[in-house]
Structure formats: C-alpha cells, structure tokens
Amino acid sequence: MVGWRVHDGAPVRVALLGVGRMGSAIGRLVTTKPSLTLVGAVDPRVEVCGRDLGEVIGLDQRLGTPVVGGLDQLFSSAHPDVVVQAACSTMRDAAHDLLACVRQGADVVSIAEELSWPWAQSPAMATHLDEVARRHGVTVLGTGVNPGFVLDLLVVALTGVCQRVDAISATRVNDLSPYGPTVLRTQGVGLTPEAFAAGLADGSVVGHVGFPESIAMVAAALGWVVERVDQVREPIVASVARETAFVRVEPGMVAGCNHTAVGWVGGVPRLRLVHPQQVCPEAEGIATGDTIEIRGVPDLRLSGSPEIPGGVATTALAVNMIPHVRGAAPGLVSMLDLPVPAALAGDVLRTARA
Amino acid sequence: MVGWRVHDGAPVRVALLGVGRMGSAIGRLVTTKPSLTLVGAVDPRVEVCGRDLGEVIGLDQRLGTPVVGGLDQLFSSAHPDVVVQAACSTMRDAAHDLLACVRQGADVVSIAEELSWPWAQSPAMATHLDEVARRHGVTVLGTGVNPGFVLDLLVVALTGVCQRVDAISATRVNDLSPYGPTVLRTQGVGLTPEAFAAGLADGSVVGHVGFPESIAMVAAALGWVVERVDQVREPIVASVARETAFVRVEPGMVAGCNHTAVGWVGGVPRLRLVHPQQVCPEAEGIATGDTIEIRGVPDLRLSGSPEIPGGVATTALAVNMIPHVRGAAPGLVSMLDLPVPAALAGDVLRTARA
Numbered sequence: 001m002v003g004w005r006v007h008d009g010a011p012v013r014v015a016l017l018g019v020g021r022m023g024s025a026i027g028r029l030v031t032t033k034p035s036l037t038l039v040g041a042v043d044p045r046v047e048v049c050g051r052d053l054g055e056v057i058g059l060d061q062r063l064g065t066p067v068v069g070g071l072d073q074l075f076s077s078a079h080p081d082v083v084v085q086a087a088c089s090t091m092r093d094a095a096h097d098l099l100a101c102v103r104q105g106a107d108v109v110s111i112a113e114e115l116s117w118p119w120a121q122s123p124a125m126a127t128h129l130d131e132v133a134r135r136h137g138v139t140v141l142g143t144g145v146n147p148g149f150v151l152d153l154l155v156v157a158l159t160g161v162c163q164r165v166d167a168i169s170a171t172r173v174n175d176l177s178p179y180g181p182t183v184l185r186t187q188g189v190g191l192t193p194e195a196f197a198a199g200l201a202d203g204s205v206v207g208h209v210g211f212p213e214s215i216a217m218v219a220a221a222l223g224w225v226v227e228r229v230d231q232v233r234e235p236i237v238a239s240v241a242r243e244t245a246f247v248r249v250e251p252g253m254v255a256g257c258n259h260t261a262v263g264w265v266g267g268v269p270r271l272r273l274v275h276p277q278q279v280c281p282e283a284e285g286i287a288t289g290d291t292i293e294i295r296g297v298p299d300l301r302l303s304g305s306p307e308i309p310g311g312v313a314t315t316a317l318a319v320n321m322i323p324h325v326r327g328a329a330p331g332l333v334s335m336l337d338l339p340v341p342a343a344l345a346g347d348v349l350r351t352a353r354a
Numbered sequence: 355m356v357g358w359r360v361h362d363g364a365p366v367r368v369a370l371l372g373v374g375r376m377g378s379a380i381g382r383l384v385t386t387k388p389s390l391t392l393v394g395a396v397d398p399r400v401e402v403c404g405r406d407l408g409e410v411i412g413l414d415q416r417l418g419t420p421v422v423g424g425l426d427q428l429f430s431s432a433h434p435d436v437v438v439q440a441a442c443s444t445m446r447d448a449a450h451d452l453l454a455c456v457r458q459g460a461d462v463v464s465i466a467e468e469l470s471w472p473w474a475q476s477p478a479m480a481t482h483l484d485e486v487a488r489r490h491g492v493t494v495l496g497t498g499v500n501p502g503f504v505l506d507l508l509v510v511a512l513t514g515v516c517q518r519v520d521a522i523s524a525t526r527v528n529d530l531s532p533y534g535p536t537v538l539r540t541q542g543v544g545l546t547p548e549a550f551a552a553g554l555a556d557g558s559v560v561g562h563v564g565f566p567e568s569i570a571m572v573a574a575a576l577g578w579v580v581e582r583v584d585q586v587r588e589p590i591v592a593s594v595a596r597e598t599a600f601v602r603v604e605p606g607m608v609a610g611c612n613h614t615a616v617g618w619v620g621g622v623p624r625l626r627l628v629h630p631q632q633v634c635p636e637a638e639g640i641a642t643g644d645t646i647e648i649r650g651v652p653d654l655r656l657s658g659s660p661e662i663p664g665g666v667a668t669t670a671l672a673v674n675m676i677p678h679v680r681g682a683a684p685g686l687v688s689m690l691d692l693p694v695p696a697a698l699a700g701d702v703l704r705t706a707r708a
C-alpha cells in the first residue's frame with residue numbers, strides 16, 4: 001500500500017435507519033462531510049414518516065427526500081451504499097433490518113450496543129448474519145462510544161505497548177443530566193433504594209448495556225479465555241438534592257446506578273470495568289472522566305476528565321467508521337477487525353487499500 | 355468473521371535481524387509467547403556472530419542455534435515466517451535487508467523509525483518495497499512507541515470519537531537517564547549551549563527521529579493535506595547539576611533537547627507535536643508523561659504520567675503486531691492499515707480473518 005490513497009470516486013451514499021435523537025445527529029454529521037452524501041432515511045413512526053428528511057433531523061434546509069416507512073421503499077428510491085442503524089440496542093431488535101440491508105447489498109454500521117460484539121449474546125444469529133453478509137459481499141460493523149471504544153477498543157490499543165498484562169481496570173464516570181425519562185428509568189434515577197432493588201429484580205432497572213460485549217472483546221483481542229463475568233449494580237444514593245430538566249432527586253433517593261463487571265481469567269479477576277452513571281455528579285464533588293489502568297509490564301495509567309461525551313462520540317464513530325467499513329472484507333466484523341478509527345477531517349475520503 | 359478465531363497451527367517462526375539492546379529484548383519477549391517461536395538471528399558484529407542466540411540475547415538457557423552473519427545463512431537454516439528488524443533507523447539503512455527478507459517470502463516487522471511511515475521521507479523506495487512485497491505475497495510493517503504509537507496512532511484513535519478536529523497537540527516528556535552515550539550525543543546532552551547550536555548546524559545533534567513520520571501519518575488518517583512542517587530544536591539548559599551513570603550535566607550545560615514539530619493545514623498550525631528529551635527531569639521538578647489534546651467537537655484531553663516507557667513499549671509492539679502482520683494483505687503497510695495493536699496475553703494466537 002502506498003500510504004493512504006485519496007478515494008476519488010463519488011461521495012459515499014449514506015442512509016439512516018432510525019431518525020430519533022441519535023439517528024438525526026448522525027444524519028446532520030453526514031451532511032458536513034464532503035466525502036459522504038445523505039440520501040435517505042427509514043423511520044415508520046407517524047410523527048416523522050413522510051416528512052422531509054432535512055426538516056426531521058434538524059437541518060436548516062430541506063433535503064427534498066422524505067423519511068420513508070420501510071427498507072423496501074428506501075432501497076428502491078435512494079440506493080444507499082451504507083445504512084447506519086440507530087434504532088435499537090439488541091441483536092433481537094436489529095437482526096431483521098440488518099439482514100434486509102445486507103440482502104440489498106448495502107454495508108451497515110450499527111450503533112446497537114449488542115452489535116459491538118454480537119458473539120457475546122447472540123452467537124448463532126451472529127454466525128448467520130456473517131454468512132449472509134459474506135454471500136452478498138457486504139460488511140456489517142457495530143460501534144459506539146461504550147461498548148465500542150472507551151472500555152474496550154481504547155483498552156485493547158493500550159495493551160499493544162504491553163509485554164505482559166496481569167490485570168486491567170477501566171472506569172467511566174459520566175453525567176446523565178442531559179438524558180430524558182427513558183434513559184433515567186433504566187438507571188433507576190429518582191427511585192427509592194427499595195424500588196431500585198425491585199427494579200433490578202424485575203428487569204426495569206438495567207444499568208449499563210454493553211459489559212458482556214466489552215469484556216468479550218478485550219478478552220478476544222488479548223487471547224484470554226473468560227470463565228465467568230460477575231456483574232454488580234448498586235444504587236448511587238444522593239446525599240444532597242440533585243435536579244435536572246427531567247428529574248429531581250431528593251437526598252436518600254437514587255441518583256444513578258453504579259454498574260461494575262469483572263471478567264475472570266485463569267481463576268483470577270483480570271478485567272474490571274466500572275461505569276457509574278448518575279445525574280449531577282458534580283453536586284457531590286464527583287468528577288466525571290475516563291480512566292484506564294493496566295497492571296503488567298509496563299504498568300500504565302491513562303485518564304481524561306471530563307468523560308468523552310457519549311452521544312457526540314457515538315455519532316462521530318458511526319460516521320468516521322464508514323470508510324473503514326467500505327474498505328473491509330465482507331462479513332460481520334468488529335472494531336478489532338478494522339483499522340483504528342480516525343476523524344473524517346478532510347475534504348476527501350482516504351482508503352487504506354490501494 | 356466469527357469473532358476472532360484461535361489460530362491452531364504451529365507457532366509462528368520468528369527471527370531477529372539485529373541483536374543489539376532492542377533486538378535482544380524482542381528476542382527474549384518472543385520466547386515468552388507460546389504462539390511464537392524464536393528460530394534464529396542475524397548480526398554480523400564479531401562480538402556476537404557465531405555465539406549461541408540464547409546466550410547473546412540474555413536468556414538463561416542456550417537455544418542451540420548460533421547468531422549468523424547474513425540473511426542467506428538465516429533463511430537456509432531457520433526458515434522464519436517473520437523477521438523482526440531492529441538494527442537501524444532509516445529507510446536507507448533498512449532497505450537492502452528488507453528487500454532480501456521479502457524476496458525470501460518472510461513477513462517483516464521493523465522498528466526503524468522511518469519505516470513507521472516510509473512515504474514521508476522515502477516515497478520512491480517505499481513504492482518499490484511495496485511492489486516487491488506484493489509480488490512475493492508478504493507484508494512489511496514499521497512500528498514502535500514513537501513514531502508508531504504515542505504521538506500518532508493513539509492520537510488518530512482518539513480523533514475517532516470526534517465530529518470535527520480543529521487542532522491537535524500531543525506532548526511526550528520522557529527521561530533519557532537510562533540511555534548510553536550514543537543516544538545522549540544525538541540529543542546534545544552534556545554540551546554547552548554553544549556546542550549544542552553547532553551540533554544542530556553540523557547534524558550531530560538531531561533531537562527526536564520521527565516527527566515527519568508522525569505528522570504524515572496523522573494527516574493521512576484524517577484526510578489533512580500538510581503544507582509545511584516546522585521543526586524547532588532547543589537546548590534544555592540545566593539549572594542544577596544532573597547526573598546519570600553515563601553523563602554529568604553541570605548547571606548551565608545542556609540536559610537535553612526540546613524538539614517540536616508543527617504541521618500546517620489550510621494555512622493553520624493544526625498539528626503540534628512536542629517531545630522534550632532530557633536526563634533527570636525530576637531534578638528540576640519536571641514530571642514525565644504523555645498528553646494528547648484535541649480541540650474540536652468534542653474537546654478531548656487524555657494523559658498519563660509517567661510516560662509510556664519507550665524501550666519496553668517498542669519491544670512489545672514489535673512482538674504484538676506479529677499476528678496482525680501475518681493476517682494482513684501483502685504489501686508495505688502502516689499501523690493505520692492494521693487492526694489496533696493488542697497484547698499477546700494468552701496461550702494462543704487469535705487471528706481476525708476466518
């Protein structure tokens with residue numbers, strides 16, 4: 001390969017599957033990249049279906065193409081090269097649409113959490129999706145800030161400078177204050193500690209979605225065989241009142257969920273991921289941030305504060321990975337299979353393969 | 355792809371080209387990895403040639419194979435799959451041996467600084483090497499801590515979560531105290547400020563080797579076209595005496611070289627790399643460490659102290675990249691073309707391609 005070559009073809013045609021908060025942000029970002037062009041979107045919700053795509057995603061201009069209700073309509077009108085899926089979290093919810101896109105010959109980037117390492121929870125479906133993608137010569141990638149980057153890909157990259165890795169600990173402390181009722185409910189924000197416990201039991205409080213994926217991804221990269229994953233979800237109980245636009249948490253009530261996962265390798269707890277999510281952490285002097293610590297040869301510690309902002313970063317990754325997905329071998333792939341992500345900062349796409 | 359598959363073949367046969375300090379460390383590390391086997395080494399220096407390889411690289415056991423004087427002997431006896439080149443810094447010095455390895459059908463990992471982005475300073479030779487490597491179906495990679503990781507690959511990876519990048523600043527403050535006379539001389543350690551200036555003029559003081567490579571690599575990843583690179587090398591003048599096993603620096607004398615490179619893109623200084631190298635920075639309260647700052651959407655800052663140790667990290671990267679090089683498409687590649695580095699921490703090699 002002669003460095004990276006300028007991709008001198010037409011802009012890549014990108015379509016959106018889902019124009020909620022994340023899909024809309026991804027769509028807006030696509031329109032800022034000269035090497036990409038936004039050609040359509042699918043979203044069956046009555047409040048958006050049929051309306052102009054530019055209007056729906058919050059551009060200050062119409063795009064002259066409506067949001068359509070189904071993938072058939074999208075493919076017959078917009079002919080996308082790549083579909084970005086931003087409509088769900090699980091393989092179960094994602095699979096039907098993923099297969100439809102693949103069968104139409106489109107590459108797919110999905111921000112569904114489980115797609116970041118689909119072999120963790122849906123190995124049979126992942127195998128099937130991989131086979132269909134290969135047969136149609138297209139590539140499917142799951143990505144996002146977490147799972148997909150902070151607590152897995154970045155961890156893996158740092159182990160690259162290690163001669164030996166004895167244990168890894170990675171912590172992401174973030175702020176849920178910008179988020180609305182749906183997210184807050186899944187973290188138990190505003191509940192009593194008793195209601196939080198009941199929510200854990202009945203599955204309405206879930207904590208972070210993505211630990212099985214992150215642990216399996218790091219383990220696969222390092223060649224570790226994980227025997228067991230222990231997950232603990234504990235309420236973060238407020239000592240002072242914490243208030244956002246969406247919720248007021250009185251002292252003694254739950255401000256968030258401290259979710260921890262530990263992966264055991266060879267009888268030892270080698271991989272510890274910690275992700276407390278709460279509203280207004282600063283109200284009690286808690287700094288947000290990302291920290292990765294590796295014990296081994298050498299010992300390493302890298303950290304940043306505040307945390308890499310989740311929504312912005314997931315949006316960026318979904319767009320920035322498009323050239324890598326276009327250049328990849330066919331199949332269901334992960335962030336471990338592709339070159340490191342890089343911001344699309346120039347006017348041209350660069351492609352690794354000459 | 356179905357996750358990463360266990361490579362169930364025989365261990366990869368690795369040979370060393372150069373058994374100086376770095377080559378020996380790489381050789382020792384290879385012997386700790388069950389998925390790799392050290393099969394031979396070339397080094398024409400009379401003090402090592404003909405001696406048992408295990409003895410030469412500092413193992414506590416003989417390996418039963420001697421260090422040989424030339425690549426012909428190596429290939430006729432050891433049949434390596436991969437050769438790790440740790441004998442030089444420039445493409446000019448590396449090229450002859452690289453071509454010889456490639457023509458014998460071996461993949462190559464080189465820690466020569468210029469090989470980390472060979473298109474920066476030797477584009478014609480890089481094109482030739484790429485062609486020959488493709489013709490022989492093998493892969494050639496340059497890697498190392500810097501250039502190769504801290505001030506380029508890690509920077510690129512972090513931009514992956516950015517929607518927009520306005521400017522990048524990355525700083526690596528390290529400690530030259532462990533290094534011997536050869537390295538200290540190239541940084542001007544122990545000179546008067548006047549002799550330092552004369553050394554810059556006559557080329558005996560060089561500062562860091564690798565800025566053109568790091569800047570070109572980051573720019574290529576982001577799609578930036580660099581118009582100009584400004585490099586400045588300034589003496590770090592000691593205020594107090596600094597002493598190592600190899601040098602004593604009196605107050606007023608030079609303790610190291612503060613080397614900075616700035617890449618201009620679109621008339622703006624967008625990429626600033628700073629790498630002060632000195633002995634005993636702690637003597638004047640200077641903390642070592644690595645810091646990456648990105649201004650854009652979002653702003654990002656990630657840092658770690660002390661710095662990622664250079665020798666340990668370059669050794670690790672040279673070994674950890676072997677599976678990626680084995681699995682790569684033929685040609686001359688860079689760290690931007692391959693999956694993220696990962697520690698070889700398990701008993702098995704995992705390969706990305708099914």
